[in-house]
Amino acid sequence: MSPAALLSASLTISLGMFHARCFAQSVGSVVCWGGNVFGQSTPPETLGLVKQIAAGQVHTLAIDESDRVWAWGSNSFGESTVPKDLSTAHSISAGVNFSLAARIDGTVVAWGLNGNGQCTVPTSLRSVTEVACGSFHSIALRADGTIALWGLNDYGQCNVLSGLGTVVSVRGGGRQTLTLNSEGQLRIWGRNSDGQCNVPFDLGTPSKFASGYYHSLALTQSGAVRGWGWNPFGQASPPSTIGTAVAIAGGYWHSLAIRTDGSIVAWGGNDEGQLNVPTGLGRALAIAGGTRHSVAIVAPPCNGDVTRNGVVDGLDLAAVLNAWAATSQTEFDADVNNDGIVAGEDLAIVLGDWGNCP
Ligand SMILES: [Ca+2]
Ligand SMILES: [Ca+2]
Numbered sequence: 001m002s003p004a005a006l007l008s009a010s011l012t013i014s015l016g017m018f019h020a021r022c023f024a025q026s027v028g029s030v031v032c033w034g035g036n037v038f039g040q041s042t043p044p045e046t047l048g049l050v051k052q053i054a055a056g057q058v059h060t061l062a063i064d065e066s067d068r069v070w071a072w073g074s075n076s077f078g079e080s081t082v083p084k085d086l087s088t089a090h091s092i093s094a095g096v097n098f099s100l101a102a103r104i105d106g107t108v109v110a111w112g113l114n115g116n117g118q119c120t121v122p123t124s125l126r127s128v129t130e131v132a133c134g135s136f137h138s139i140a141l142r143a144d145g146t147i148a149l150w151g152l153n154d155y156g157q158c159n160v161l162s163g164l165g166t167v168v169s170v171r172g173g174g175r176q177t178l179t180l181n182s183e184g185q186l187r188i189w190g191r192n193s194d195g196q197c198n199v200p201f202d203l204g205t206p207s208k209f210a211s212g213y214y215h216s217l218a219l220t221q222s223g224a225v226r227g228w229g230w231n232p233f234g235q236a237s238p239p240s241t242i243g244t245a246v247a248i249a250g251g252y253w254h255s256l257a258i259r260t261d262g263s264i265v266a267w268g269g270n271d272e273g274q275l276n277v278p279t280g281l282g283r284a285l286a287i288a289g290g291t292r293h294s295v296a297i298v299a300p301p302c303n304g305d306v307t308r309n310g311v312v313d314g315l316d317l318a319a320v321l322n323a324w325a326a327t328s329q330t331e332f333d334a335d336v337n338n339d340g341i342v343a344g345e346d347l348a349i350v351l352g353d354w355g356n357c358p
Contacts, residue, residue, distance in 0.1 A: 027051045027065045028285050028297040035292030040073030053297055055251070055290030056094025057131065061101075063089055078113030094290075095133030095172065100140075102128040108140055118151030120195055134172030134190075135213070141170045149177060157190030173211035173250075181211055188216055196229030196265030212236075212250030212268075212289065219248050225257050235268030251289030258284045265295060282338035302333045304353025312353040320346050 027049040032041035038058040047070055052063040059073030059080045067088035071080040071081035077097045086109050089101040098112030098119055106127040110119035112242060116136045125148055132139040137151030137158050145166030149158040155175045165181035172178070175191035184205025188197040196216045204224060207217035214230035227236035233253045238246035242265045247258040254275055262283030268276040274293040286297040304312040306319040323334030323342040336346040 002286055010317060026285060028299045030060075030062055030295065030299050031278060031281060032060065032293055032295045033276055033278055034294050035272035035290070037272075038074035040290060041293045041295075042069060042072065044072055045218040049300060050297055052092055053286055053288045053295045054092045054099075054133075055249075055288040055295045056099065057096040057135070057252075057291040058293075059094060059097070059099070060288075060293070061092045061094050061099055061297055063092055063150060067104060067246065075079040077113040081111065083109055083111050085109065091128070091130045093131045093133040093139075093172070095138075096135045098133065100131040102131045102134050102140070106143070112136060116152035120150060122148055122150060130170055132178075134177065135174045137172065137175075137177070139170045139172050139177055141167055145182065147179060155191035159189070161187065161189055169209070171209060171211045173216065174213035176211060176214075176216070178209060178211050178216065180206065186218060194230035198228060200226060200228060208248055210248045210250045210255075210289075212255060213252045213291075215250060215253075215255070216249050217248045217255055219245055219257075223260065227255060233269035237265050237267070239265065241265065247287050249283075249287045249289040249294075251294065252291040253349045254289060254292075254294070255293055256287045256289050258287050258296075262299070266294060280339045282335065283333065298338075299333065301338055302336060304336065304350040306333045306336060306350065308333065312350060312356075316350045317347065317354070320350055 019258050026228050030043045030050050040058050040060050048270045049065045050062040054061040056141050062070045064193035065197050069082050069086055069089050071082050073080055079097045086101055088104045090104050093100045100110050102108050108125050108128050109122045110121050118138050119135050127143040128140045129143050130141040140148045147167050157175050157177045157322040164179055165183055167179045167181050169180045176188055177190055178188045180186050186199050186206055186209055194214050196214050207221050208219040210217040215236040216229050218226045227238050229236050235253045235255045242257050244260045245257040246260055249256045257265045264284050266277055274294050281298050283299040284296045288295040306316040320334045334342045334347045
């Protein structure tokens with residue numbers, strides 16, 4: 001079959017297929033922007049692909065594809081010195097000059113500033129599936145849906161409320177603790193200076209939730225971003241230009257979302273460039289907000305293998321052509337060279353790789 005005929009056949013086969021395709025891929029490269037006074041936006045050069053990120057006040061954490069924990073940025077309190085007894089982790093979080101990690105075995109390690117006991121992990125704590133940092137307090141979710149809280153408790157943020165139900169996910173804010181339970185109920189407690197604990201009555205069951213310093217964010221089942229709480233820079237007012245989102249994150253006074261096409265939207269305060277999303281990033285997989293910096297995991301270049309099935313063939317060509325013809329010019333990995341548009345260059349890359357296929 002000639003390349004042209006193959007292409008034609010593939011186009012027919014792939015119509016609809018490309019759009020229905022769902023990447024299982026979850027690792028990518030770390031990209032940081034905004035505040036970098038402490039090097040919090042400069043990942044180590046040796047850092048490879050990562051699967052999880054966390055942004056603290058002025059430091060940043062990542063779990064790489066081998067489950068190892070990395071840290072960079074401010075190290076005034078040792079918050080960027082990963083403990084030697086932490087080999088692998090499945091959950092990380094970063095607060096103000098301290099860090100938390102849940103090891104694969106379910107134990108928790110904390111390091112950095114311990115002025116409020118935020119790094120004094122309860123000795124009996126086991127079976128932890130997720131950790132979250134507030135600014136000065138720590139949150140751990142156990143496999144049985146219960147939570148443990150320790151550290152600064154000036155607004156009751158470390159009091160385990162009754163009636164939380166079976167918790168499935170946790171987050172920390174400036175002085176707030178956030179939990180989502182198996183019934184889809186979001187609970188927020190601690191400091192409520194700006195209404196950040198007042199979950200909107202019409203929110204329904206959020207699919208995702210996040211906290212800024214004194215503002216809160218949620219993603220509805222239909223992908224709409226909601227915000228409430230402290231709002232001097234509009235950080236709690238998601239712009240209508242977001243459309244449908246798949247991920248959200250809060251910083252000190254800025255907020256971030258990933259659209260369905262993998263592009264990033266940032267809003268709120270921009271005093272250190274935390275809203276200046278680099279152009280041509282490619283498809284974002286995860287996002288995190290530090291005090292004045294932003295962190296994303298971006299899908300690695302796919303070269304010509306747009307469908308990421310290990311083979312460069314007519315389906316990859318078809319995927320590029322489909323996206324090229326579509327209104328959205330940045331759809332998925334058809335933007336092979338990650339420059340923000342799907343164009344002839346992307347097609348040329350696929351054709352070049354096709355020629356190199358065994
Ligand atoms: Ca392919
Ligand atoms: Ca391109």
